[in-house]
Amino acid sequence: MSRDAGTPSGRSGSVAIDDVLHIRQHTHLKRLFASQAFWVMVSLIIICVAMSIAEPPFHSEENFYNITRNFALVGMMSLGMTVVIITGGIDLSVGSTMGVVAVASGLMLQAGSSWFLAVVVALGAGAIVGVINGLLIAYIGLSPFVVTLGMLSAARSAAVVLSRNRMLYQFGPGGPVFKEIGAGAFLGIANPVWFMVLLTVAMALVLRFTAWGRHMFAIGGNEQAAILTGVPVKRLKLEAYIVCSLTAAVSGILTVGWAGSAINAMGTGYELRAIASAVIGGANLMGGEGGMFGAFVGSALIEVIRNSLLMAGVDSNWQGLFVGLFIVAAVLLERIRGKRRE
Amino acid sequence: MPVLELKNIAKHFGAIEAVAGVDLALEPGEIVGLMGDNGAGKSTLVKIIAGNFPPSSGELLIQGKPVHFHRPVEARQQGIEIVYQDLALCNNLTASANVFLARERHQRVGPIKVLHDKIMHGRAGELFAELKSETRPRDVVRQMSGGQRQAVAIARTRLSNAKIVLMDEPTAAISVRQVAEVLELLRRLRDQGIAVILISHRMPDVFAVCDRVVVLRRGRKVADKPIKSSSPEEVTGLITGAIHVA
Numbered sequence: 001m002s003r004d005a006g007t008p009s010g011r012s013g014s015v016a017i018d019d020v021l022h023i024r025q026h027t028h029l030k031r032l033f034a035s036q037a038f039w040v041m042v043s044l045i046i047i048c049v050a051m052s053i054a055e056p057p058f059h060s061e062e063n064f065y066n067i068t069r070n071f072a073l074v075g076m077m078s079l080g081m082t083v084v085i086i087t088g089g090i091d092l093s094v095g096s097t098m099g100v101v102a103v104a105s106g107l108m109l110q111a112g113s114s115w116f117l118a119v120v121v122a123l124g125a126g127a128i129v130g131v132i133n134g135l136l137i138a139y140i141g142l143s144p145f146v147v148t149l150g151m152l153s154a155a156r157s158a159a160v161v162l163s164r165n166r167m168l169y170q171f172g173p174g175g176p177v178f179k180e181i182g183a184g185a186f187l188g189i190a191n192p193v194w195f196m197v198l199l200t201v202a203m204a205l206v207l208r209f210t211a212w213g214r215h216m217f218a219i220g221g222n223e224q225a226a227i228l229t230g231v232p233v234k235r236l237k238l239e240a241y242i243v244c245s246l247t248a249a250v251s252g253i254l255t256v257g258w259a260g261s262a263i264n265a266m267g268t269g270y271e272l273r274a275i276a277s278a279v280i281g282g283a284n285l286m287g288g289e290g291g292m293f294g295a296f297v298g299s300a301l302i303e304v305i306r307n308s309l310l311m312a313g314v315d316s317n318w319q320g321l322f323v324g325l326f327i328v329a330a331v332l333l334e335r336i337r338g339k340r341r342e
Numbered sequence: 343m344p345v346l347e348l349k350n351i352a353k354h355f356g357a358i359e360a361v362a363g364v365d366l367a368l369e370p371g372e373i374v375g376l377m378g379d380n381g382a383g384k385s386t387l388v389k390i391i392a393g394n395f396p397p398s399s400g401e402l403l404i405q406g407k408p409v410h411f412h413r414p415v416e417a418r419q420q421g422i423e424i425v426y427q428d429l430a431l432c433n434n435l436t437a438s439a440n441v442f443l444a445r446e447r448h449q450r451v452g453p454i455k456v457l458h459d460k461i462m463h464g465r466a467g468e469l470f471a472e473l474k475s476e477t478r479p480r481d482v483v484r485q486m487s488g489g490q491r492q493a494v495a496i497a498r499t500r501l502s503n504a505k506i507v508l509m510d511e512p513t514a515a516i517s518v519r520q521v522a523e524v525l526e527l528l529r530r531l532r533d534q535g536i537a538v539i540l541i542s543h544r545m546p547d548v549f550a551v552c553d554r555v556v557v558l559r560r561g562r563k564v565a566d567k568p569i570k571s572s573s574p575e576e577v578t579g580l581i582t583g584a585i586h587v588a
Contacts, residue, residue: 209456211446214435218443221432228430229498230415230444288434 036282036334037294044301047308055311065190067307069258072196073251074270075299078277079203080247082295085278086207087240088220088287089137089144093151094248094274097129098267099159101252105178106168106262115174115181119253126249127242129155134238152271159264169261182257192254196296199247204292216240220287276323277302280330301326343406345370345505345537346391346422351400353386360386361561364400368506373528373538375548375569378558379581384541387558388508391539392424393417404505423499424508429491431483437490438466438479441497469497473530475523488516489523496527506537513547525551545574557581557588564588 032038052059077094084091104125108118129151136147171178184191207213215236218226227233248267256262279285280301281294305326306319344367353361361383368374378384390397393411402409404420411417414424431440442462449458466479475493477486483494492512499507509528513521521544528551531538542548548555548569555572557565557580565572565580565588572588579585 210454211448211457214439214446214457215444217434218432218439221434222430224428225430225432226443228414228426288432 035291035294036330037291037297039333040280040282040294040297040301040330044297044304047301047304051304051308051311055308058308058311061188063307063311065185065188067303068193069190070307071300071303072190072192073255073258074273074303075196075277075296076192076199076247076251076254077244077270077274078281078295078299079199079292080244081274082278082281082283082290082292083203083207083216083240084144084244085275085283085285086216086220086287086290087237088223089237089240090148090275090285091133091241091244092145092148092271092275093129093133093155094244095267095270095272096152096155096159097126097245097248098252098255098270099264100129100155100162101126101249102256102262102266103159103163103168103264105253105256106171107162109171109174109178109262110168112172113174115177118174118178119181122253123246123249126245126252129248130242130245131238133245134241137241138234138237156264156268159266163262163264165264167261167263171260178253179257179260182254183260192258195250195254199250200292200296207292212236212239217288220284220289222288273299273302273323276327279327282330282334284334298330344368344403345405347401347403347406348387348391349401349403351387351390351397351402353383353390353395354398359561361390361397361558364558364561364563366556366563366566368537368539370505370537371532371535372553373532373540373551375552375555376539376541376558377543377545377548377555377577377581382558382581383561384558385510386561388424388510388539388541391417391506392422392508418502418504421503421505422508423502423504423506425492425495425499425510425512427510427512427514429495431491431494433484434482436480436482437470437477437486437494437497438462440483440494441466441469441479441501443498445501465501466497469500472500472534473497473527475527487520487523489520489527492516492520492524493527496531500531504536506539507531508539508541510541511543512540513542513544521547545577548577549574559583 057063081091081094101122105118105122108121133148133151136142137144181191186194207216215226215231218231219233219236223233252267255266277299278290278295279298281291281296281298283290283294302323305322309319309322310316346368348364348366351361351364352359364387376384376387389395393414393416396410396412409420432443447458447461448455463479470477470479470493473493473496475490477490477493483491512524516524525547528538528540540548540552552569555565555567555569555577556563557577559581564586567588576585576588580588
């Protein structure tokens with residue numbers, strides 16, 4: 001056996017290096033076409049144009065206002081959900097978190113607190129849920145599905161007990177401002193939509209341009225590798241669940257403000273819509289893939305489909321079927337694109 | 343002076359003697375093949391060097407100075423890098439993001455620290471060029487060949503200017519053409535004065551790149567000789583026990 005057995009092919013490889021290094025494989029256009037969020041946006045535009053032609057009331061100012069506000073309230077949760085999904089986790093408790101947050105803010109307002117204190121306490125309630133989820137998942141090592149399923153039940157129960165199963169609406173002096181935050185509008189666009197846009201942009205920048213964001217993707221891609229290279233995996237997972245619960249809390253606060261009352265059933269079933277939005281927007285439930293823009297257009301698409309069906313006079317009981325079809329179609333699309341990449 | 347020296351290293355797990363009385367000296371710019379059957383003590387020895395656990399007895403010297411590792415980070419600070427068998431890469435990240443994982447370079451934008459991709463891409467590109475690998479910093483690892491993945495994992499060790507690189511079965515699961523690529527990468531490391539320990543089951547690879555071969559059997563060193571004065575037949579005999587000591 002000669003010592004140079006491996007050399008020839010290695011050499012022929014080295015000749016080509018300078019020729020290939022300057023080729024930029026990822027042109028911007030290529031990257032755009034490869035992203036799921038882009039195709040979801042295209043279908044969103046197609047549906048909107050088709051509906052505007054078929055059902056003129058669809059593009060009325062009032063309907064636009066309603067759609068955008070409704071989607072923003074669920075959409076914010078899907079932003080936090082996407083962060084958790086990127087790490088390879090899941091948070092089934094966001095709907096119940098909304099309920100707890102709603103009750104917490106309602107109780108504060110009824111007790112006569114200022115709007116500011118009510119917001120702080122509500123965010124704190126959300127953060128506590130996130131800390132409990134995160135500690136159990138990251139530090140004790142329990143499965144995210146089981147922990148947050150337990151929290152889905154426990155947090156809802158806490159909301160019911162704390163509210164003594166009553167609707168909270170007799171708000172004190174903090175009420176008007178609190179309601180204005182959730183129900184008001186700025187430049188003709190509902191406040192929750194502004195929150196949603198700001199949150200999307202801020203979180204997208206953090207995810208793309210900071211080590212924090214990159215490490216979230218690393219954990220989802222190969223958690224063992226992240227640990228071995230020295231990424232603080234446990235701390236980051238804890239933070240991901242706190243971020244997720246906080247987005248649910250913001251959504252809960254705005255929903256109470258918009259509705260003018262707090263009910264303990266608020267957010268029931270929303271966890272599935274938040275997950276669906278994230279998945280439609282390109283988040284991979286196996287972890288390591290997903291984006292804020294995707295979550296944004298994903299939740300917009302779900303709301304537009306719901307609204308379109310209502311406008312077209314389809315029995316509202318059919319909505320679930322169509323949303324379900326889009327979820328499966330999105331995952332199928334992802335699979336087909338994934339195959340082509342291999 | 344040897345860059346790494348092991349003196350009479352032993353490791354017990356309860357009553358089991360995984361490694362006993364092993365001496366080993368590693369010079370800069372040499373590749374040593376570490377061979378042995380399953381359970382011969384190869385991975386125990388490597389884990390002692392990499393700082394996964396301390397030896398039960400014996401001494402570890404880096405450039406003549408005794409060192410004691412309790413965690414892998416401490417070994418890394420002393421210039422020992424390990425390339426894991428599964429490479430420990432994140433498939434969803436780019437080559438340069440993997441090279442710089444947990445060691446990212448930043449730039450300040452106002453009060454916020456943001457990733458400095460330009461510098462990281464540039465440095466990763468330089469490292470790949472040094473390794474003469476056709477790996478592009480911006481490419482996602484998922485789309486890469488086995489040889490390119492190895493280049494990414496090895497480039498990571500170059501980032502910290504490691505003096506010693508431990509390679510755990512780098513050629514176990516890749517195609518013949520890629521094996522040639524990986525062996526070429528090992529030669530590049532040697533040319534830059536780095537000491538490499540190649541843990542391998544593949545006789546042809548060891549005889550293709552190594553300067554020296556060390557054979558372990560049942561936790562003891564049974565051979566440590568220049569590759570030129572050995573043969574695959576002899577090493578096979580040493581591994582299986584057909585030849586007792588060389």
